[in-house]
Amino acid sequence: MDWDDLRVFLAVARAESLSGAGRVLKCDAATVGRRIARLEEGLGAKLFIKSPQGYALTDAGGRLMPHAEQAEQAMAAASEDLGGVAGQLTGQLRIGAPDGSANYLLPQVCAAICDANPGLEIHIVALPRVFNLSRREADMAIGVSPPSAGRLTVQKLTDYHLHLAAHRDYLAAHPPIRSRGDLRGHRMIGYIPDMIFDKELDYLSVTGMDSVGLGSNSVSVQMQMVRAGAGLGIVHDFAIPACPGVVKVLPDDIALTRSFWLIRHADDRRSDRLNRLAEALAQGIRREVARLETLA
Structure with a gap:
């Protein structure tokens, strides 16, 4: 088993379809299907069950998931350590947010973070709904209330x-x-x-x-x-x-008065890179809310 196989596995698990995974991986669904079949053959275990709703993890696939995510975090950390400027953040970060914060706060906050970290690429996903971090729709999300279920960590950002x-x-x-x-x-x-x-x-x-x-x-x-x-x-x-x-x-x-909350997958607490990104995001949002509210 190599990292590239795990990367394909994670894409299918999160997209719950071969075509969705293919769009993420920039390859066709047939190629994704062959890669999953090869991985299952190598492991001697069925990782997905196909249903009308899409591809669902089997028990074996569920057990593989945390190991694959740990490998993903390790690869991101290695890339950061070896490929970037000392002290700077690199790679890609996807932030999910309700459209109010996505339109009026995150553009300038994320621009400042990218200015300080030229190797960093940030994607803002603005949707008027709750994000599913378990499916990795985003690396972290901003919410207007703290979630009550799921393997998540929650940090209050600001009122x-x-x-x-x-x-x-x-x-x-x-x-x-x-x-x-x-x-x-x-x-x-x-x-x-x-x-x-x-x-x-x-x-x-x-x-x-x-x-x-x-x-x-x-x-x-x-x-x-x-x-x-x-x-x-x-x-x-x-x-x-x-x-x-x-x-x-x-x-x-x-x-x-309402509050913004930063929501992350529990396993991401072990990632120094994501911890640093979360802190930069939290500080930026607090400053920007305070600045704009004094102008209102």
Whole structure:
């Protein structure tokens, strides 16, 4: 068994399909299938069961998984040690994040980390849902609540704040808002109720309103609706500086505090490289949230 065989095994286990693994490995599904068959023959054990849902690990495949992941971490560490500049981080890092942080925080935070580590490549995966780190959809993920299950480590990054807001043009064209009672008759912008993937994103109740006139599963789309003067919405304070003309409404009355959490696979604690990347990411996010909120 060699590392290249384990790399193919990990790709199939995470993608749960030969075609998905092929896209990651940049080869065709038939080649991936042959490599898995060769590995199974060499080990004398069946590693996957094919079903209508895809490729699932057998008991033997499940036992191989942690060994393959340890080999992956060892190869990354060796590459870092031998191929990079002393003290610098190299290789690739994939970060999963909800689209609010992915759009308004991570671009500048990750750019600064890459500037300090020229051999490092960072991919930001922005999805409005919880990431599955067990399938290695990402190396680490940012969440809006700590997970309660799985072999994961969780670190609180920072609190952040949200307020009701609207564009000045919208406020100038509609009746004044001096209290929550004045919100009746105004159009609310927010999440599509049945697509809220985390209870921490259920903001509507704080306004006293019971429905949204314009909704999206993307907080960035919601922010663009607010910026376009389409109505009122609960927005991240750290996003307001990116949207000229958007101002807080009833800031002393309608205010929320939420938290960002850094979520990692438990086995990654043994990786000095990932520990250093996690710390750089945590420090950068804390600084950027604090900086942008002072501008809001």
